[in-house]
Amino acid sequence: MSAPADLPSPARHPGAAPDSACRGWYEAHGRAVYSYLRFHLSSADEAGDLTAEVFLRAVRAEERFDPARASARTWLFRIARNALLDHARRERRRQQVPLGALRDLQSDAPSPEERVLWEEEVGRLLSAVAGLGARDREIIGLRYGSGLDTREVAEILGVAEAAARTRLWRALARLREALRS
């Protein structure tokens, strides 16, 4: 995996207008944040709304960002993770929208038929992920939804990289079992 471009730091852009800073952040990490959230949410609209929430929170919190403590990219994903946790708490009692319209799924499928097969495969994968425990869902979403590497995942979770890796492989093993059943 290629090294990600880091977030433009507020310290490097003192007095920058919030929209220009936000635009730069979104260009650098918007897709990854959206994809991470979409891994957990059943509709593109919901993921879009929460992505906006993440970046608006980042604009509000930028003065508290300390590059000595964490990379800007992991700081942004911590905000995304917290926003997702808040969302999950609020939506706990709400009816789940079934996985269905994956119109925002990227695909290199050469034909519409193969695109449909790919959507079915991803729908099956995400349904199985949604049936896992919260810890498993979290680490799978961080690793595969966002494209973060295990070092960054470990940093966000506040654990050693080896521990994050072990946790990830265990979560994948449970996912494989869920898919078999």
Next chain:
Amino acid sequence: MSEPPDDLRDLDRALRAVRFEPRASLGPEIAGRAARREPPRTRPLAPHGRGMRGLAAAAALAAGLAAVVLGLPVLRRGAPVTIDRCCYDLDGGGAADDGIRIVGHRDAEVQRLWIYEDQDRSGGLTPGDVVRLERGGAPALAETGTGGLVTREHCCVDFDGGGPADDGVLVIGVPPDRVLMAAIYERERRPAAGTPARFPLR
């Protein structure tokens, strides 16, 4: 980064291939909201959010009782809020360049509603945009006897500021750019057993 165990490689590869692409208008919409210094819609919950929500519920109950007992009108209804969402294809023009701005009370009635074309790509209603429809509190057809009407619908987004993305918008117009009626609706959260879900238009 170390590779996964052999028996998990196929699954690892399949998951790596899953990528989602946000709609093209999301970036400009977020930048527009940041430029307007729009606050996040929700505040982060404290780690003990449940306890805090319990306190908040108790405070709301106390405020409700106070309103009933003292008749304080200010506590009966919050201030109106403005919700601006962009960009969708609401006028049938084919491009996702239309926005909807709503002024009303959270999770309640609509007071004003605009459908606009986001011509300056700001992600929100600005003086540079073209307003396709402006209405007051009640949805009604702006013209009658018009042919070629097309109904468009988009669901589900938080259009009424209630929090959850459970609102839809219904637009009647003549493509590519005429909008004659627009209304939002909320999917009924818990229809009573044996009754169909209702979608009252606002």
